[in-house]
Amino acid sequence: MKSVKPTVLIVDDDKNTRDGLARALKRHYEILLAESGERALAILSNTPADVVISDVRMPGMDGLTLLQRVMTHTPQPIVMVITAYGNVETAVKAMKHGAYDFLTKPVNLDHLDILIKRALHSQKVEGQIENLHEQLDAKYGITNIIGSTPVMIDVFETIKQAAPTPATILLQGESGTGKEVAAHAIHQLSPRSKGPFIAVHCAALSPSLLESELFGHEKGAFTGATSRRMGRFEMADGGTFFLDEISEVDPAIQVKLLRVLEERTFERVGGDEPVDVDIRLIVASNRNLKELVAKGKFRNDLYYRLDVVNITMPPLRDRLNDIPVLCQHFLKDFNHKNDRQIEGIVPEVMNVFSGYAWPGNVRELRNTIEKMVVLGRGKKLTLRDIPANIRDEASDLASGSSWTGGPTPASGSIEEAEQLMIQTALKKNNGNRTKAAQEVGISRRTLHRKLKKYQLEDSAESENAESE
Ligand SMILES: Nc1ncnc2c1ncn2[C@@H]1O[C@H](COP(=O)(O)OP(=O)(O)OP(=O)(O)O)[C@@H](O)[C@H]1O
Ligand SMILES: [Mg+2]
Numbered sequence: 001m002k003s004v005k006p007t008v009l010i011v012d013d014d015k016n017t018r019d020g021l022a023r024a025l026k027r028h029y030e031i032l033l034a035e036s037g038e039r040a041l042a043i044l045s046n047t048p049a050d051v052v053i054s055d056v057r058m059p060g061m062d063g064l065t066l067l068q069r070v071m072t073h074t075p076q077p078i079v080m081v082i083t084a085y086g087n088v089e090t091a092v093k094a095m096k097h098g099a100y101d102f103l104t105k106p107v108n109l110d111h112l113d114i115l116i117k118r119a120l121h122s123q124k125v126e127g128q129i130e131n132l133h134e135q136l137d138a139k140y141g142i143t144n145i146i147g148s149t150p151v152m153i154d155v156f157e158t159i160k161q162a163a164p165t166p167a168t169i170l171l172q173g174e175s176g177t178g179k180e181v182a183a184h185a186i187h188q189l190s191p192r193s194k195g196p197f198i199a200v201h202c203a204a205l206s207p208s209l210l211e212s213e214l215f216g217h218e219k220g221a222f223t224g225a226t227s228r229r230m231g232r233f234e235m236a237d238g239g240t241f242f243l244d245e246i247s248e249v250d251p252a253i254q255v256k257l258l259r260v261l262e263e264r265t266f267e268r269v270g271g272d273e274p275v276d277v278d279i280r281l282i283v284a285s286n287r288n289l290k291e292l293v294a295k296g297k298f299r300n301d302l303y304y305r306l307d308v309v310n311i312t313m314p315p316l317r318d319r320l321n322d323i324p325v326l327c328q329h330f331l332k333d334f335n336h337k338n339d340r341q342i343e344g345i346v347p348e349v350m351n352v353f354s355g356y357a358w359p360g361n362v363r364e365l366r367n368t369i370e371k372m373v374v375l376g377r378g379k380k381l382t383l384r385d386i387p388a389n390i391r392d393e394a395s396d397l398a399s400g401s402s403w404t405g406g407p408t409p410a411s412g413s414i415e416e417a418e419q420l421m422i423q424t425a426l427k428k429n430n431g432n433r434t435k436a437a438q439e440v441g442i443s444r445r446t447l448h449r450k451l452k453k454y455q456l457e458d459s460a461e462s463e464n465a466e467s468e
Contacts, residue, residue, distance in 0.1 A: 005030045006120055007047070011040040011054035011066065012082070017107075021053065024109040029116070037061025041069060044077075050123075051116055052079045053103075056090050064094060071098045078119045082107060122344050129328050142185050145178055146329050149319040155182070155311060162309040163189035168261065170306045171284040173313030176363030179284040180244065182313060187240040192280055195239030198232050202243060207250035212269045215256065221270025231268065233260065233277050241279045246306070247287040247298060254299045261305045316358040316365060323353050326362060330369040331381075340373055345381045352386055356394035392446065419454045422447065426456075 008025055009032040012018045022031045032049060034040035038061050040054065052070055056063035063081050070079055081094040082103045091102040100119050103112060129146075136142045140156045147155070162169060163186045171179040180199070187197045205213060212221070216231030233241060243249075249257065260266050261281065265274045283306055292298035316323070327345055335342055358364055372385045383391070422436065429435035437447040451457050 006050040006116075007032060008051045008053060008116065009034060009040060009043060009049040009077070011035075011037065011052065011058070011063070013055065013058040017055070017082075021107065021109075021112075024112070025116075028113075037063065037066035037069075040066055044070065044073060048073075048075060049077045050120060052077045053082065053112075054079065055082045056087075056094070057084070064090070064097060067094060067097050067099055078116075078123060080115065080119075118343065129325055129332070132325060141189050145181050145185055146326050147319065147322045148325065149321045151314040151319050152322060155313065158309065158311050159186055160189065162186070162311075164191060166280055168280075168306055168308045169282045170289070170308070170310045171282065171313065172288065172310065173286065174315050174359075174361055175286045176361035177286075177313035177315055178362055179286070179313055180242070182311065183240075183242045183244075183282045183284065186282055187242075187280075190240065190280060192239050196236055197240050197242065198236035199242040199244060200232050201245055203245040203248040207253060210249070211253055211256070214253070215266050215268050216275075217269035218271040221268070225270065228268070233266065233279065234275060236279045237277050239279065241281050243281065243283045245285060246283045247285045247289060247292055251299070254302050258299065258302045258305060261302070316361045320354040323365065324350055326365055327353070327369055330366050331373060334370045334373040338374055340376070342373055342376050342381060343379050346383070348383050349381055349386060352383065352391060352394050356390050419456070422450060422454070423456060 005028060007030040010018050010021045010025075011034045012021075013035055015035070018033050018035070022033060025031060029051075032043055032047060034043055036058055037054070040052065041061075043049075044052075052066075054063040054066055067079050067081060070077060078100045079098065080101050080103060081091070081099050082105060083090045083094070084105055087104075091104075094102050101115055103115070132146065132148055133143055136145070136156065140160045142156055142159065145152075145156070147153075159182060169183075169186060171182055173179055183199070184197065187193060200210075200213060202210060208222075212225075212229065212231065214231050214233055216229050216234055217225050219225060219228045243257075256266060260277070264278065265276050267274055289298055289303055289306070293300050293303045324345075327350070331342060331345065334340070353365075360367070368387060368390060371387060372381050376385050378385075425436040426433070433447055433451075434444055437444045
């Protein structure tokens with residue numbers, strides 16, 4: 001049978017140390033032994049090891065030189081060095097050269113065991129993101145959008161298929177779901193990737209500013225127009241034009257946009273000479289455009305022109321399984337940006353995270369990890385590092401809920417499930433909040449807050465009626 005135990009290479013010139021470590025580790029690991037740095041390299045050239053534990057002071061090649069040599073290997077083993085007690089300088093040097101950690105003599109075997117386990121775990125998740133990046137890159141050419149859940153695979157497939165075509169793309173989805181990242185990916189995967197990518201955020205500008213920003217203006221078009229100015233559409237010539245928050249565009253500009261879409265031509269503000277542009281259009285909205293059309297707030301004809309390839313970015317709560325890898329991705333990023341070395345996130349944090357609704361989606365998750373990395377107090381991020389608002393909103397339902405069944409919500413959203421759960425519990429307990437809270441497994445105070453949030457206060461007894 002093929003062994004699945006990780007391999008540990010022990011390098012020490014002292015036989016007693018080698019044997020002692022081997023004895024302690026052989027239950028959980030495949031052990032290799034080397035009495036010198038040279039011998040260790042010879043072994044590694046045939047047999048890859050997951051972990052190398054090396055003494056520093058040895059005759060011939062010393063531990064630090066061995067470390068430097070091993071760091072060039074692929075796959076790269078995790079290296080830990082054993083230094084004499086109190087030899088801080090060597091330890092620091094080893095860490096600088098890429099050692100995962102150092103141990104002091106005499107080696108505490110329990111500590112060693114924990115250290116190896118932790119190192120292998122962090123290597124594994126890191127390997128997972130790297131793998132995912134590679135897969136997404138190889139399969140879709142997409143490297144900046146993280147996701148491996150079926151709903152995201154669907155999005156990737158559509159992007160891959162539509163990106164190389166000149167088709168207009170409509171990206172919809174709640175705020176923070178990655179519409180702008182998707183727009184960039186589409187541009188990168190299109191034959192226009194060498195051309196400009198020009199983005200305009202419609203909500204940020206007043207109608208008249210937006211108009212001259214998009215179409216440019218002629219000299220003297222309005223007070224302050226002292227010279228002719230090129231608009232963003234012209235700047236995007238030969239490239240991709242990304243129009244963000246298109247639902248906020250004023251009706252007069254909607255008409256002009258329609259013409260750009262149909263004829264790829266327009267006039268600058270204050271001018272009558274038509275300007276032709278060669279652009280690929282991507283538009284985004286975090287409001288449902290079809291609904292806005294139904295309400296008469298968005299032009300029907302414009303909507304149909306935009307609705308060629310329609311991609312909806314799923315909210316984070318519908319792809320909870322992507323949370324761990326997104327977290328790892330952001331952890332790495334913010335460790336790097338803040339010069340921090342947080343090693344990982346304990347699994348309990350993921351439980352809380354998957355019990356939270358993430359109204360701000362991936363952006364909120366990203367900001368949360370940033371906060372946790374900056375303020376993190378330990379080697380790993382744990383429950384106490386989670387911002388209070390998220391812990392309050394999520395933990396009641398995520399951990400130890402006594403809820404075991406009942407009606408299931410139609411859309412599958414956590415908020416809806418929560419609301420249903422609370423309503424059912426209240427009904428069952430004749431509106432008694434204390435009993436309902438107990439049944440759902442949350443505190444009475446939290447229940448009170450949630451009733452307010454979902455405007456369910458009528459279905460519960462008033463505060464006074466219940467106080468006994
Ligand atoms: N799948 C993803 N993988 C990695 N990062 C992501 C992903 N989705 C979103 N992000 C990150 O989340 C943040 C918000 O994404 P983005 O700006 O694309 O959202 P949006 O849908 O355009 O939101 P809004 O409607 O508010 O403009 C960005 O920092 C982005 O890098
Ligand atoms: Mg956006």
